[in-house]
Amino acid sequence: MKSIEQIRATFDQIFKEIGKVVVGQEEMLKHTLVSIMCNSNALLESYPGLAKTLSISTLARIMDLKFSRIQSTPDLLPSDITGTYIIEESNSGKKSFKFQPGPIFSNIVLADEINRATPKTQSALLEAMQEKQVTVGNTTYPLEQPFFVLATQNPIEQEGTYPLPEAQSDRFLLKIKVGYPSVDEELEIVNRYAEALKNINLKPVLKKDHILYLQNLTRQVPVANDLKKYAVDIVTKTRNKKGMIEYGASPRASIGLILASKALALIEGRKHVSKEDINRMAFPILRHRILLSFEAERNNLDEDSVIKQMLR
Amino acid sequence: MKTVEKALIELNKALLVVTLFTCFLDSLIVFMLAYIMILFFPISWIFALFPFLFFFLGHATNSVKNISYTRVEKLVPSLHEKLRTVADNLDKHNELVESLNYDVVKKMREIKTSYFINFKKIGKRIVVLGVMAFVIILVSSYNVKFVEIRERFVEDLKEIPLEDLKPRIGASSFSGKGFDDPNIFGEESIAELSNLELDLKLNPSRTEIDIKNVDENVEKKEFEENAFPVDIEGVADxxxxxxxxxxxxxxxxxxxxxISQST
Structure with missing residues (x-):
């Protein structure tokens, strides 16, 4: 076994390598790694130009994973994602159907602007996200492990978009909000990308089997019983806060909150989950799983401020 | 048994001893309070043990129930949340849990029982006990007893000469309360003199009744309830x-x- 210090050093190395390409956005990168460690999917929401795609592609390179990107548009078809059967002619002239895998057959799939795809295409991702397999025709194809879908969506320009249905958004472990960089960070971005382009040499830090090992280790991080109860209390409160929340989070959120807290503890080099981990992960876990009431919106409250009220 | 389990058992024992000791000190204060109160009455000091025992049992039960690792974690910040996690995951065996157990045991070796003793709190209690002990000595030296004060008052009353009481006997013997009282000597406490009953005799020389000269044809007269016959009214002097x-x-x-001049 790698010691916890070695594990921490590995994650520090990952952040250092990403830092060569992406300036700032530590929280977003950390949460993305949490999602990967939990073997789950994440939804990234931000305004355009905040390095979402760049961060994910860089992460894939550092982790030595196969990366594919799907740019969602209203005319995107499910078969464009999953793949389809094509007719292949052999040297003898015999024609047969051959499965041509789509971009979903990767380790990291970036579904860019997922809310621009039609619900039919969005739901094509459901099976892949949940079951880690794809069914085309009568055949089911398992996806290579590790597998993550990292989808992005734009909170503006809502015309011609198809907001994710609750059932689908619940399948994303985290909804990560990507904020604007600080002035210093933006200055660094300008210095780095507005001048002569340098060839950035990225070193792979993790291999596939390392990721699988870390995913297994994440589930082994111990949690105290009172902290488990605290996490469950937070989730159940979302169902009882009728004044602010119209629909609360499902038990999937409780599982996700504990699992994400474990992953955060491991990434930060701790052997146990702390209350602070739960409080920090409550925001990305719950913000897409609660539906605010009219009263909350009338008071100019967003999901994060309502979640904050439920934390101790 | 794992080392961490043994360490937790030891920690629990230490916490139990400290908790019971604190409860005992609190109960001792209750005992001394009860003892001080009992000093003023002619009651055995053993009765002060009852509030002591009741308080100790209640307080100890409540305190033992509230023993938690959170308290230890507050006192030893390096164990914050770790101790609870280890205690709740004793049944799990994996790399991280084993590693955490090892860390916790290592840190627990640094813990001393004195960590759990709140010297400030205990010091205050000892001062209170000292003050109460002083009060007990003071009250005992004066031998103040509420019941004795009452007895002394009664004794003082007895020392008043009988002559001083006579007018009161005369005034009340045939009227008011004494009228219906079958005891012709009146109030027993007044009639008593040094625990001896006053031997009173009616002077027979004053009577004018001649038994030989009794007229048997005397008309029977009914006594009225409110009018006592005048002829049997007595004059004390x-x-x-x-x-x-x-x-x-x-x-x-x-x-x-x-005669008086000659003397």
Missing amino acids: ATFEESIPKEHEKIVKNYFSQ
Whole structure:
């Protein structure tokens, strides 16, 4: 076994390598790694130009994973994602159907602007996200492990978009909000990308089997019983806060909150989950799983401020 | 048994001892309070043990229930949340849990029982106990007892001469309360003199009833409830009156004045 210090050093190395390409956005990168460690999917929401795609592609390179990107548009078809059967002619002239895998057959799939795809295409991702397999025709194809879908969506320009249905958004472990960089960070971005382009040499830090090992280790991080109860209390409160929340989070959120807290503890080099981990992960876990009431919106409250009220 | 389990058992024992000791000190304060109160009454000190025992049992039960690792974690910040996690995951065996157990045991070796003793709190209690002990000594030296004060008051009453009580006997013996009282001697506490009953005799020389001269044809008369017959009314000092004819009064007076001058 790698010691916890070695594990921490590995994650520090990952952040250092990403830092060569992406300036700032530590929280977003950390949460993305949490999602990967939990073997789950994440939804990234931000305004355009905040390095979402760049961060994910860089992460894939550092982790030595196969990366594919799907740019969602209203005319995107499910078969464009999953793949389809094509007719292949052999040297003898015999024609047969051959499965041509789509971009979903990767380790990291970036579904860019997922809310621009039609619900039919969005739901094509459901099976892949949940079951880690794809069914085309009568055949089911398992996806290579590790597998993550990292989808992005734009909170503006809502015309011609198809907001994710609750059932689908619940399948994303985290909804990560990507904020604007600080002035210093933006200055660094300008210095780095507005001048002569340098060839950035990225070193792979993790291999596939390392990721699988870390995913297994994440589930082994111990949690105290009172902290488990605290996490469950937070989730159940979302169902009882009728004044602010119209629909609360499902038990999937409780599982996700504990699992994400474990992953955060491991990434930060701790052997146990702390209350602070739960409080920090409550925001990305719950913000897409609660539906605010009219009263909350009338008071100019967003999901994060309502979640904050439920934390101790 | 794992090392961490043994360490937790030891920690629990230490916490239990400290908790019970604190409960005992609190209960001792209750005992001394009860003892001070009992000092003022002629009751055995053993009765002060009852509040002590009840308080100790209640307080100890409650305190033992509230023993938690959170308290230890507050006192030893390096164990924050770790101790609870280890205690809740004793049944799990994996790399991380084993590693955490090892860390916790290592840190627990640094813990001493004195960590759990709140010297400030215990110091305050000892001062309170000292003050109460002083009060007990003070009260014991004066031997103040509320019941004795009452007894002394009654004794003082008894020391008042009987002559001083006579007018009160005379005034109340045939009227008011004493009227219905079958005890012709009146209040027992007044009649008592040094725990001896006053031997009172009616002077027979004053009676004018001649038993030989009883008229048997006397008309029977019913007593009215509110009107007591006048002929049996007694006069307390009539026994000592002498019937001197009026013409001899002056002679008697001169006689006694001459005697007093001669002495």
